[in-house]
Amino acid sequence: MNCILIDDEKMARTIVQTLCNSFDDLTVVEEFSSAIQAIKFLNEHEVDLIFLDIHMPDFSGLDFIKSLKNPPKIILTTSDPQFAIEAFEYECVIDYLLKPIQLPRFEKAIAKVQNSGSKKPKIKEAKSEKEPSIQNDFYVNIDRRLIKIDLASIYLIEAKGDYIHIKTEDKNYVVHSTLKKIEDKLPSSLFLKVHRSFIINVKKIIDIEDNSVLIKKDVVPVSRSNRPELMKRLDLL
Amino acid sequence: MISEQPNLNYIDQLAREDEAAKQLLVDVLKNEFPEEQNEYYESFAQKDFKKLAANVHRMKPKISILGLEKSYKLANDYEHNLKNNNLEGFEDFEELLQLISSFLKTI
Numbered sequence: 001m002n003c004i005l006i007d008d009e010k011m012a013r014t015i016v017q018t019l020c021n022s023f024d025d026l027t028v029v030e031e032f033s034s035a036i037q038a039i040k041f042l043n044e045h046e047v048d049l050i051f052l053d054i055h056m057p058d059f060s061g062l063d064f065i066k067s068l069k070n071p072p073k074i075i076l077t078t079s080d081p082q083f084a085i086e087a088f089e090y091e092c093v094i095d096y097l098l099k100p101i102q103l104p105r106f107e108k109a110i111a112k113v114q115n116s117g118s119k120k121p122k123i124k125e126a127k128s129e130k131e132p133s134i135q136n137d138f139y140v141n142i143d144r145r146l147i148k149i150d151l152a153s154i155y156l157i158e159a160k161g162d163y164i165h166i167k168t169e170d171k172n173y174v175v176h177s178t179l180k181k182i183e184d185k186l187p188s189s190l191f192l193k194v195h196r197s198f199i200i201n202v203k204k205i206i207d208i209e210d211n212s213v214l215i216k217k218d219v220v221p222v223s224r225s226n227r228p229e230l231m232k233r234l235d236l237l
Numbered sequence: 238m239i240s241e242q243p244n245l246n247y248i249d250q251l252a253r254e255d256e257a258a259k260q261l262l263v264d265v266l267k268n269e270f271p272e273e274q275n276e277y278y279e280s281f282a283q284k285d286f287k288k289l290a291a292n293v294h295r296m297k298p299k300i301s302i303l304g305l306e307k308s309y310k311l312a313n314d315y316e317h318n319l320k321n322n323n324l325e326g327f328e329d330f331e332e333l334l335q336l337i338s339s340f341l342k343t344i
Binding site: 008009010011012014015018019021022055057079080099100102103 | 247250251252253258261262265266268269291294295297298299301302
């Protein structure tokens with residue numbers, strides 16, 4: 001099994017590496033001090049197992065799991081027992097090891113991984129099944145006129161009451177509709193809902209700061225639950 | 238007053254008589270602990286409780302690694318206090334840091 005280690009502590013990574021060395025069929029192919037670095041790696045490489053710390057600055061282990069579309073098996077390694085219940089809500093989480101990890105407990109975790117077969121987690125699979133066919137434009141009804149809007153020109157869509165404001169490169173439109181309706185028409189490869197009132201074109205992002213993104217001259221809030229997906233999408237650009 | 242002494246029992250168990258593996262673990266410990274200690278002092282100077290709690294949390298596994306079970310609880314309580322913007326326990330934690338620093342110089 002190929003595995004990677006993600007932990008901001010070098011000592012923790014060295015311990016897991018040492019434990020892995022006890023197993024002939026366990027190969028550590030890479031180690032990372034941050035989850036964001038690991039996401040870049042996973043976009044290009046396939047691994048069987050991840051040893052993942054929970055408490056890390058900027059991007060926690062659980063946020064990392066949420067950001068993966070098709071995560072491999074994961075063993076969480078942490079000194080904090082309080083996340084155990086939440087952690088096992090993710091199908092990809094096979095075990096939860098408390099630091100400092102003892103060899104017998106580690107062996108048990110590896111046996112669990114080996115016995116878990118090819119169980120594949122289903123996080124976010126439902127969304128990909130609903131992926132709309134990619135189109136270049138759509139029509140909106142404004143004052144009884146159907147107006148064509150080029151999708152690539154849209155940089156921001158904001159919900160305001162019963163209306164949505166569609167902002168494009170050269171014109172803004174106010175349409176009587178809901179964010180949900182328009183979200184279903186947009187290709188998810190280009191657009192992302194970053195807040196309950198905002199959908200953005202990820203290719204138009206100028207910069208990101210804490211919990212907001214700058215698109216053109218608009219500062220758009222990013223909710224905590226949507227931030228992991230946004231970070232992941234940025235890595236794809 | 239801390240009544241226990243650090244030891245390398247955990248590292249010995251982990252290394253399983255592989256001297257190179259043991260040396261690697263000791264080296265990483267000796268390098269990383271002072272860095273974390275400095276980060277803790279920087280946060281302390283800034284009275285940044287959130288960072289302090291994170292610093293202490295990050296050091297806790299090393300306290301365990303060195304077999305300091307009672308001190309781990311002390312660090313745990315201190316971390317909890319810091320999360321409530323309370324410095325109670327910092328003197329004991331300072332004593333613990335000095336104990337570990339002194340020990341790391343001997344290995």
